[in-house]
Amino acid sequence: MRKFWAWGALIFGMLYFILPLLGMTNFSLKMRRGVYSLDAYAVVLGDPRFQATFTYSILMALATIVFGVLLVVPTAYWVRLKLPGLRPYIEFVTLLPLVIPAIVIVFGYIRLYNTSSWLPLTGSITGTNILLMFGYATLALPYMYRSVDTGLRSIDIATLTEAAQSLGAGWTTILARIILPNVLVAVLSGAFLTFAIVIGEFTMAALLNRPAFGPYMQLLGANRAYEPAALAVMSFALTWGCLGLIQLVSRFQKGAQSAT
């Protein structure tokens, strides 16, 4: 009887999640009347705006990941090593982007960094791109910080740090050659989540008027029928690809099973 309910719950969950996806995929393949075709995908992939916005978002995602890693890994490491009492406060700060809507954050940015402010980042394309990257990093902060912090918890960072110090290593060497490689899976998990967030993000890119993939999807959705469905399927595939990569990396990481 228990098995029956377990299977029932599983089937219900799968139907709940998979049916809409199947419906959407089915719809994306019906652009040509009467037959299944990949026309909608061909139209999307052939659109120069798709290529431009997708490339832009990928570059922004990579920049966000690099910035996020440089910001979060040393911070989480230092907090765990030297300031453990501050951990609850840091965790609180990193959770704020989950409760403060992106629109509030971006309006705050625009108010602070507009052309008449002391740091007029929105006055140039590069400045706006940097601002958008900061915004993305803020949105990804809860995921990146949590991933890295969990990774740091699994190793004895205090003893590893002292061992490296006694062998002559300075802070940069310790972070780059001891800490980072040992939390690589966690960092990559955070990185892939960041990638997925940046690729689909709409609010910040739209309000900062940058040619990102999110606003392009919205624009397409407002004006076309089949192409948005194709784009959504592609976005899902991309996100799932990222999740698959997280699994793959964690499986193949050297010494992943080790404990100090």
Place this chain on the structure above:
Amino acid sequence: MSFLTLTSLQKSFGPVQVVKDFNMSIEKGEFISFLGPSGCGKTTVLRMIAGFETPSGGAITIDGRSQQNLRPNQRNIGMVFQAYALFPNMNVAENVAFGLKVAGRPKAEIDARVKEMLGLIKLDHLADRYPYQMSGGQQQRVALARALAPKPQVLLLDEPLSALDAKIRVSLREEIRQIQQQLGITTVFVTHDQEEALSISDRIVVMNAGKADQIGKPADIYNRPATRFVANFVGTLNLIEAKVVDPAANRVSIGDQGVTLREPLGNAKAGDTVSLALRPEAGSTAPDARGDTALTGEVVSSNFLGSVIRTRMKVGDSIISFDMFNSPGLVPPTVGETVTLRFTAGDLLVIRD
């Protein structure tokens, strides 16, 4: 001049002073053990030498050079940790090479040194293994090789054997001692295991409540404990309360039996109480023994411990344990039996607090 000197070393964590006026001079090539119970400050002293803790007062010099303003990575000190602390992302060879790479040594020199170190710990065949693929004993040997590879001035061992099982512990401690003597490296070893400290050290520092209670050779520490704490902590010991009968003749009484000591009683007056110590292995039973160096009592228990039989007998208000080596023909004393324990006058030590 001593190689490593610790002068008036002090350390407080908030209101708690964990190291109090610690003084010690260590010669080049010496193997020193800090022995004491948990919380006595031994690891804190070690960590101050390594630079991981900043002393609240006092000075540390190595080869005449003050270590005060040097960061841990500038001190040229090798350290082995209880938890091995091998870098999980590196294999054995990479772990051993780490310190040399950080120092920017040429690749050929690094390769040669790694090979030499792995030969020293007899793990050449495991150079490609990762820490998680090795046993605790192997990991600790790699940790030792890694600490020694950059040729440190001083080697610090922070309870390196505590996490290992008993057999490995004995073999590894002998290996550590042999390597230390082979390289002639000045070594400070922290342990709470008296057997470890007694078996491999040139000198032992017995620490109690943040200070050194006694510094001496293992035999001196064991045979002539300076304080009640050392007597209690190192080895098994009978602490016997005795009454001074004749201070000039070093004569005391235990219960109603008189004993003459070899050691002077100092300023004690007739009627004073003094504490005496007697090792269980010091005496032997002798039915006919009489006089100043024998005690007679009633057996209260007798326990078979394998190589020895430990018997407890009541003398006056004191319980005295003594050991007899086990042999096939030995008949252990039975409870209630009266036995006489014979010893030499020098076996009874006067304990000062």
